Amino acid sequence: MTGKLRLGVNIDHVATVRNARGSAYPDPVRAGLLAEEAGADGITAHLREDRRHITDDDIERLMASLTRPLNFEMAATAEMQAIALRHRPHAVCIVPEKREERTTEGGLDVAGDDNRLADFIAPLSAAGSRVSMFIGHDPRQIEVSARIGAAVVELHTGHYCDLHHEGRFTERDAELAALKEGARLAHSLGLEVHAGHGLTYDTVGPVAAIPEVMELNIGHFLIGEAIFVGLKDAIAEMRRAMDAARG
Numbered sequence: 001m002t003g004k005l006r007l008g009v010n011i012d013h014v015a016t017v018r019n020a021r022g023s024a025y026p027d028p029v030r031a032g033l034l035a036e037e038a039g040a041d042g043i044t045a046h047l048r049e050d051r052r053h054i055t056d057d058d059i060e061r062l063m064a065s066l067t068r069p070l071n072f073e074m075a076a077t078a079e080m081q082a083i084a085l086r087h088r089p090h091a092v093c094i095v096p097e098k099r100e101e102r103t104t105e106g107g108l109d110v111a112g113d114d115n116r117l118a119d120f121i122a123p124l125s126a127a128g129s130r131v132s133m134f135i136g137h138d139p140r141q142i143e144v145s146a147r148i149g150a151a152v153v154e155l156h157t158g159h160y161c162d163l164h165h166e167g168r169f170t171e172r173d174a175e176l177a178a179l180k181e182g183a184r185l186a187h188s189l190g191l192e193v194h195a196g197h198g199l200t201y202d203t204v205g206p207v208a209a210i211p212e213v214m215e216l217n218i219g220h221f222l223i224g225e226a227i228f229v230g231l232k233d234a235i236a237e238m239r240r241a242m243d244a245a246r247g
C-alpha cells in the first residue's frame, strides 16, 4: 500500500448550523469549495431521510460545483438509491440510519442483510459509483461486504474515539488493534479501506498510521474547530496531523 492518505471533509454540520435558523447561510457548498482549496481530496455529504442537515438542493449544487469527488452518504432505501442513480456521484457510502439517533451510531449490519444489500448496491456500482459499506471491524461484516461486491469498506472509528476521550486507554488500544486487524483483512480481500467518525487532532494519528487505510472522512470536529481558527486552517492542521502519522 502506497500513496497519500486522502482526506474527505464532511460538510453536513455547516448545513446543521444553517438549518438551525432556517436561513440560507452558512452554505455547505461554499464550505465544500473552501475545503477543496484547503487541500481536501474529496467532499462528503450525508443526505438523511429526515433532511436534518444536507438537503436535496445541496446535493444538486455540490454535484454542479465541486471539482473533487463527492462521497454521497445515504441509507439503503429506494428513495436514496434513486437520488444516487440520478447524480452518479464518485462514491456512495451506505450507512445505517435511525431517525432518533444524533449521528451514525454504529456500523451497517451487512452480514444480516446480505441478499438485499447485494441487490441494492449492484445498480449503483453499474452506474459508476464506488460503493462503500460503513461497518465495524467485525470480520464477518468485512467478509460479507467483499462477497456482495462492495468496492470499499469504511471502518467506524467512533468507539475508538469515544474510549480515548473517556480516558479508557486499555480498551482504546484494544479497539485500535481490532481496527488494524479489520483493515488488514479488508485489504487482503481486495477492498479499499477507509475510516472515519469522531476523529479529532488527538485521535487521528494512530488511524492515519494504519497502512491499509487510504481515506479518512472527517466532519464534526473540523466544522467545530473552524469556529475558532477558520475552516482552511482547521483542515490544514488535520492534514498535517495525518501526514505526520503516515510518516
Ligand code: PXP
Residues within 6 Å of the ligand: 010, 012, 046, 073, 093, 095, 103, 104, 134, 154, 195, 196, 197, 198, 199, 217, 218, 219, 220, 221
Ligand atoms: N464517515 C461516515 C460514514 C459518517 O457517517 C460520518 C458522520 O456523518 C463520518 C465519517 C464523519 O464523522 P464525524 O462527523 O464524526 O467526523
